[in-house]
Amino acid sequence: MKASEIREKSQSELQKELGELKSELFKLRFQLATNQLxxxxxxxxxxxSIARVRTIMKERELKGT
Structure with a gap:
């Protein structure tokens, strides 16, 4: 996901996206541990992608919007 796509989303959508990415990362790590990745x-x-979402969320927090 590109930063420009992330910037178009609202704060609540970013929260949801972050949750989805974290769960996907968990699943991928589990697959890596069991040699299924x-x-x-x-x-x-x-x-x-998680870092991009967090960065944009932090930018908005500091900006105050």
Whole structure:
């Protein structure tokens, strides 16, 4: 997910997206531990998406909107 797509979402949508990404990361880590993960790069992508969402949420918090 790109930062421009994330910036278009509302704060509540970002909260929901963050929750979904965290649950996906949990599932991927579980698959990695049980050697069922087919694409290890998916972990990296999900982590970056979580960081992007958190960064934009923090920017909005500091901005006060």
């Amino acid at each position: 087919e694409n290890p790069m998916k972990l990296k992508d999900v982590k970056k």
